[in-house]
Amino acid sequence: MNSILHFDIAAVVILVFFLLLGRTRERFVGRSNKILYVLTILLFLSTVFDLTSGYFENSHTISPKIIQLTYVLNSLFFIPHNMILPTLVLYMYSSTDVWHLFKTKKILKYTWVAGCVIPVLILIGNGWLINVFWQSGNNTYNRGPGVTVFYVLAGLYLLWLGGFAIRYRKIIRPDKVIVLSFSLAVTIIGVIIQAMNPKHLVEMFATTIGLLFFMIVARREDSMLDSVSGAYKRISAIEHFSRNFETKKPVVLTFIKIVNHANIRLYLGQESYSAFLRQFTDMLRGKASASDYKADIFYMDGGLFAFVSEDMNSVRAGDVARSVKAVLANPLIVSDLEVRPDVCMCIVKCPEEIGDFSTLYTLSSTFSQTMPNSRDVAFYADYMNDNQFMIKNELDTIIKRGIENRSFEMHYQPIYSIAKDRFISAEALLRLKDEKYGYIPPALFIPFAEMNGAIHEIGDFVIEAVARFISMADMDMLGLDYVEINLSAAQCIEVDLADKIITLMEDYGVGSDQICFEITETIADLNPEIVDRNVTKLHDYGIRFALDDYGTGYSNIKRVTSLPIDQVKLDKSFVDEINVPHMWDVISDTVEMLKRIGKEVLVEGVETLEVAERFKNMECNLFQGCELIQGFYYCKPLPEEEFKMFLTSHRTK
Numbered sequence: 001m002n003s004i005l006h007f008d009i010a011a012v013v014i015l016v017f018f019l020l021l022g023r024t025r026e027r028f029v030g031r032s033n034k035i036l037y038v039l040t041i042l043l044f045l046s047t048v049f050d051l052t053s054g055y056f057e058n059s060h061t062i063s064p065k066i067i068q069l070t071y072v073l074n075s076l077f078f079i080p081h082n083m084i085l086p087t088l089v090l091y092m093y094s095s096t097d098v099w100h101l102f103k104t105k106k107i108l109k110y111t112w113v114a115g116c117v118i119p120v121l122i123l124i125g126n127g128w129l130i131n132v133f134w135q136s137g138n139n140t141y142n143r144g145p146g147v148t149v150f151y152v153l154a155g156l157y158l159l160w161l162g163g164f165a166i167r168y169r170k171i172i173r174p175d176k177v178i179v180l181s182f183s184l185a186v187t188i189i190g191v192i193i194q195a196m197n198p199k200h201l202v203e204m205f206a207t208t209i210g211l212l213f214f215m216i217v218a219r220r221e222d223s224m225l226d227s228v229s230g231a232y233k234r235i236s237a238i239e240h241f242s243r244n245f246e247t248k249k250p251v252v253l254t255f256i257k258i259v260n261h262a263n264i265r266l267y268l269g270q271e272s273y274s275a276f277l278r279q280f281t282d283m284l285r286g287k288a289s290a291s292d293y294k295a296d297i298f299y300m301d302g303g304l305f306a307f308v309s310e311d312m313n314s315v316r317a318g319d320v321a322r323s324v325k326a327v328l329a330n331p332l333i334v335s336d337l338e339v340r341p342d343v344c345m346c347i348v349k350c351p352e353e354i355g356d357f358s359t360l361y362t363l364s365s366t367f368s369q370t371m372p373n374s375r376d377v378a379f380y381a382d383y384m385n386d387n388q389f390m391i392k393n394e395l396d397t398i399i400k401r402g403i404e405n406r407s408f409e410m411h412y413q414p415i416y417s418i419a420k421d422r423f424i425s426a427e428a429l430l431r432l433k434d435e436k437y438g439y440i441p442p443a444l445f446i447p448f449a450e451m452n453g454a455i456h457e458i459g460d461f462v463i464e465a466v467a468r469f470i471s472m473a474d475m476d477m478l479g480l481d482y483v484e485i486n487l488s489a490a491q492c493i494e495v496d497l498a499d500k501i502i503t504l505m506e507d508y509g510v511g512s513d514q515i516c517f518e519i520t521e522t523i524a525d526l527n528p529e530i531v532d533r534n535v536t537k538l539h540d541y542g543i544r545f546a547l548d549d550y551g552t553g554y555s556n557i558k559r560v561t562s563l564p565i566d567q568v569k570l571d572k573s574f575v576d577e578i579n580v581p582h583m584w585d586v587i588s589d590t591v592e593m594l595k596r597i598g599k600e601v602l603v604e605g606v607e608t609l610e611v612a613e614r615f616k617n618m619e620c621n622l623f624q625g626c627e628l629i630q631g632f633y634y635c636k637p638l639p640e641e642e643f644k645m646f647l648t649s650h651r652t653k
């Protein structure tokens with residue numbers, strides 16, 4: 001046997017191995033992996049036909065029958081061989097999850113089919129309408145000009161693959177790009193060698209090596225499944241959603257959130273909780289298949305599941321969701337324990353109703369709190385005109401837009417000193433004016449900015465804006481001793497916070513006594529060392545600290561004494577309950593206790609003359625009562641210029 005056949009034999013051995021691997025390890029579950037299996041079969045068939053035709057061409061016995069058989073084998077070789085690149089195109093569309101384009105864009109379908117049919121037609125017409133190849137008298141294979149059509153077709157498919165890789169570069173996994181380029185390069189080298197010298201049958205071997213690369217990156221379906229719930233993993237959900245948005249693939253999403261999952265986990269214990277999650281997934285799967293609803297099920301941790309379906313009829317999604325709800329009207333029995341999952345559901349069409357990942361992500365984590373009727377089955381479409389809901393859901397985008405468009409500004413609320421009977425300071429309060437929704441309350445966007453990390457950039461803006469205000473304003477003329485700035489707990493763990501603030505204050509020529517930072521008790525729960533280092537450093541520099549919202553947290557006196565706090569701000573909730581029996585006693589005793597440990601006391605949220613008078617006349621045994629008052633009774637937070645006008649007019653009164 002000719003030594004050049006050895007390459008083909010090696011290819012067959014590798015391919016048989018792949019085919020067996022596919023059967024035994026369930027590697028070929030899922031559409032993409034099935035296409036890869038078809039690719040392996042095509043390659044196997046073409047290599048076998050290549051090998052056998054080569055064998056007869058090189059055999060010493062030549063008879064008309066053998067020549068005929070060789071001709072048939074060569075024709076048979078061309079069919080699977082010409083199907084390899086089209087199948088690779090299918091593989092790329094499927095593994096990149098843009099398969100739906102084949103459905104929506106007819107031109108793709110027809111082009112693809114044409115590319116597969118043309119070689120068959122050409123082979124039928126071989127030697128009659130067109131000259132692709134022929135076997136000469138001594139059974140040698142000869143190429144005719146018709147074979148060029150195959151090369152041209154292959155070239156077009158390569159262009160298709162190249163164009164695809166460029167168009168969808170953002171969603172193709174980087175390992176696939178490398179594999180695609182590498183395997184195509186190896187295959188093309190093989191083709192060129194064989195085209196220049198048909199005696200060297202290396203093409204099939206090179207293509208097999210190319211396939212080997214694909215096998216390496218092919219994912220096993222079960223590696224995408226969550227081992228506990230049996231649904232698709234969170235990471236594959238994230239990949240899936242981002243990809244869908246990139247390719248604008250229309251899907252209907254049903255979020256299913258088990259609101260009390262943390263409790264369930266606590267009282268079931270880890271083992272039974274896993275059994276519960278699996279049972280829950282099976283129940284979802286069962287309900288979907290009972291309604292003949294085709295959907296993938298994802299489990300995104302934290303008790304959140306999602307159906308993702310290409311069936312765009314959201315009414316059907318609603319029916320399935322309601323049938324799930326109906327099952328949950330009765331408790332689930334898990335390992336002889338009765339479990340009652342409290343479930344919220346929300347149905348949304350993407351990209352029609354939500355077209356970006358961050359909004360979808362926000363919805364998935366907040367809808368159970370923000371959608372009033374999610375206990376039934378809520379349709380996102382019903383809320384699209386509800387501004388409050390939309391703001392909550394789009395906070396990520398709104399904050400990013402705010403940073404980009406510089407739409408943050410500072411307002412100032414005057415703080416009244418009882419002893420001096422005038423305004424001696426002010427609290428700087430951040431405002432965000434969004435181009436779409438107008439003013440967004442900080443109580444909404446600050447906690448969100450803390451969650452998405454934007455608080456650091458926003459916090460820097462606040463400190464700089466206030467430093468600029470202090471440096472530009474005539475503080476004496478306004479009667480302002482200092483300005484209070486809210487410092488988020490997240491800012492307190494910035495490694496360089498203290499140095500950054502000190503440098504900034506020096507740059508703007510702001511005195512350390514002109515600023516007071518407001519912090520909340522929660523900072524004590526973060527990283528005590530770094531918090532302590534930042535706060536102590538700033539305090540040692542001469543900056544005062546106030547404890548904000550006192551009375552809303554644990555009001556843990558240890559925290560109050562362990563942090564270098566100069567001022568305590570009694571939260572508005574004290575004032576709101578001032579007429580509740582005994583509340584005034586609680587307030588007076590609290591103020592007295594704070595005075596006893598040397599803190600200055602400010603009361604927030606004073607809205608009426610009556611309440612202001614009560615605090616003004618407060619007496620706490622040995623100590624003078626509360627010193628400072630802040631509230632709408634005196635003034636609401638005002639934009640910079642109005643605030644200055646307010647103070648000026650009050651100075652001259």
Ligand code: C2E
Nearest residue numbers: 429430442443446462486487488605606607630631632633
């Ligand atoms: P806070 O620091 O406790 O600020 C006091 C809040 O109470 C302000 O709300 C203020 O407008 C409001 N307020 C003051 N007096 C009265 C009153 O008499 N009645 C009523 N109903 N409300 C009153 P605002 O400006 O909406 O801020 C809410 C929260 O957002 C702040 O609570 C603070 O935690 C946070 N925040 C505001 N600006 C910033 C900032 O620049 N940085 C950080 N980290 N947080 C900020």
Ligand code: MG
Nearest residue numbers: 427486518548
């Ligand atoms: Mg404050």
Ligand code: MG
Nearest residue numbers: 548549569604
């Ligand atoms: Mg407060």
